[in-house]
Amino acid sequence: MYEFISGKITRNTPAYVVIENNGIGYLINISLNTYEALKEKKEALLYIYENIREDAYTLYGFSEVNEREIFQLLISVSGIGANTARMMLSSMSPEELKVAISTENVNQIKSIKGIGLKTAQRVIVELKDKIGKIADGEKIPFLQDNTNAEEALSALVMLGFAKGPSQKVIDKILREHPKSKVEDVIKLALKML
Known part of the structure; x- marks a missing residue:
C-alpha cells in the first residue's frame, strides 16, 4: 500500500x-x-x-490528506465509484462538499454532473455522521440560512435560467458576499449568467 x-x-x-x-x-x-x-x-x-x-x-x-479521506468516504457509498468521487471533488472543494453533506444540501450535491437525486440523498444519509469524524476538531463553516440561496435559485429558474449553472453562481456570490439580500444575489447573478 x-x-x-x-x-x-x-x-x-x-x-x-x-x-x-x-x-x-x-x-x-x-x-x-x-x-x-x-x-x-x-x-x-x-x-x-x-x-x-x-x-x-x-x-x-x-494534494492533501483531507481530500483523500473524503474521497475514501465517497467511494464507500453504494453507487459511487472512484471516477464519480473524483468528479465530485473536481466540482466542489473538500470543504464545500463537507458543508453540503453536513447541512443536507441535496440540491448542491445533485448539481454535480452524474449525481442524481437518489445518489445525492444516499451520500447525505450515509456520510452525514462520518463527515464530522474526519474534521478532527476543525469546525465546518456555518453557512447562513439557505433561504436566500433557495429563493434566489427559484427566481432564476422561473426566469428561464438553468438550475445547475444558477446554483453555482449563487454559491459563488454568497461565498464572496455572505450577508447579501435575496434581491442583491439575484441582481449579481443576472449579471454573471
Whole structure:
C-alpha cells in the first residue's frame, strides 16, 4: 500500500499527473482541486489511494490528506465509484462538499454532473455522521440560512435560467458576499449568467 509518492512532475493535466520517482513514472489520476494545487510546481508529493480491481490497477492522488479521506468516504457509498468521487471533488472543494453533506444540501450535491437525486440523498444519509469524524476538531463553516440561496435559485429558474449553472453562481456570490439580500444575489447573478 502506498501512502504517498513524491518526485518530479513530468506531465500535469486536469485529469492526471505523471510523477517521476527513481526513474519510474507514476500516472496518478487527480481532481481539479489537486490540479490547481500543482499548477505551478515542478515537484510534488501526492497522497495516494490505490484502486485495485480485476481488470485495472489505478492510482488516485491528492494534494492533501483531507481530500483523500473524503474521497475514501465517497467511494464507500453504494453507487459511487472512484471516477464519480473524483468528479465530485473536481466540482466542489473538500470543504464545500463537507458543508453540503453536513447541512443536507441535496440540491448542491445533485448539481454535480452524474449525481442524481437518489445518489445525492444516499451520500447525505450515509456520510452525514462520518463527515464530522474526519474534521478532527476543525469546525465546518456555518453557512447562513439557505433561504436566500433557495429563493434566489427559484427566481432564476422561473426566469428561464438553468438550475445547475444558477446554483453555482449563487454559491459563488454568497461565498464572496455572505450577508447579501435575496434581491442583491439575484441582481449579481443576472449579471454573471
